[in-house]
Amino acid sequence: MRRDDENPHVAEIVLDRPEALNAISSALARRLTRVCAEVAADSSVRAVVLSAAGEKAFCVGADLKERRTMTDDELLAQRPVLRAAFRGVLDMPQPVVAAVHGYALGGGCELVLSCDLIVADETAVFGLPEVSVGLVPGGGGTQLAIRRLGVGRAADLVLTGRRLGVDEAEKYGLVDRRVPAGKAREEALAIAATIAGNSPTAVRAAKRAMRLGWGVGLDAGLDIEENAWRSVAFSPDRREGIAAFNEKRKPNWPS
Numbered sequence: 001m002r003r004d005d006e007n008p009h010v011a012e013i014v015l016d017r018p019e020a021l022n023a024i025s026s027a028l029a030r031r032l033t034r035v036c037a038e039v040a041a042d043s044s045v046r047a048v049v050l051s052a053a054g055e056k057a058f059c060v061g062a063d064l065k066e067r068r069t070m071t072d073d074e075l076l077a078q079r080p081v082l083r084a085a086f087r088g089v090l091d092m093p094q095p096v097v098a099a100v101h102g103y104a105l106g107g108g109c110e111l112v113l114s115c116d117l118i119v120a121d122e123t124a125v126f127g128l129p130e131v132s133v134g135l136v137p138g139g140g141g142t143q144l145a146i147r148r149l150g151v152g153r154a155a156d157l158v159l160t161g162r163r164l165g166v167d168e169a170e171k172y173g174l175v176d177r178r179v180p181a182g183k184a185r186e187e188a189l190a191i192a193a194t195i196a197g198n199s200p201t202a203v204r205a206a207k208r209a210m211r212l213g214w215g216v217g218l219d220a221g222l223d224i225e226e227n228a229w230r231s232v233a234f235s236p237d238r239r240e241g242i243a244a245f246n247e248k249r250k251p252n253w254p255s
Contacts (some may be wrong), residue, residue, distance in 0.1 A: 009046040009196040011039050018054025022105050024079055029085035037089030046200045047192035048092060050115055051099040051185045061106025086139040093204050095195050099188035100124045110139030113148060116189060120166055120175040121184040127163035147214055149173055164211040165190040199237040201255045
């Protein structure tokens, strides 16, 4: 994890196994879980960027070379280790912006789906090919794809195992912002900086409301929104935000 040089309230988590195309080994999964927990607990962090080292890939998913020699018992033992890594990203209280270049396949695509906003450059390729090797997406892919893409497009992605170039991924709604090659990290950091400039109390409450509102009926969703509103409406952030607006200055968030 590193802090953005220009914005101390933005943290960047970097997948750093470029020699293995950032494949998720047990060791990488443990590190990712630990770093996500540290960032989540840091109240000074208001937004997070998830990026990757190397030029070819964001992440190609689980390390199948490591799995090749595993027994069934070892594979089963690895399962909670990998699940914890995916949940570490998904459960982050701060908004997370993915900066995608190259291949985002299998678990790599699931890490992307676990983020709140997805920035991809022209080289990005997405896919959930697990069924082609006798598996089911196990990092949230089936459920997150349905929520982001809708049932039909999720089925197309999951059941065929095919890859989507950036054009089709953008059309599917898998990419929120598309940028030229090599610019995904820069754009993701800029978005994170914008988010970090807003009330941290309000941003976290809004993210929580949107996440909890997934899949519930409208009435239940509006109740979730009401609870989020009440949690911030009488906060120091609200008072500072209104004062800064009227005084025509940038807010100095107390939270």
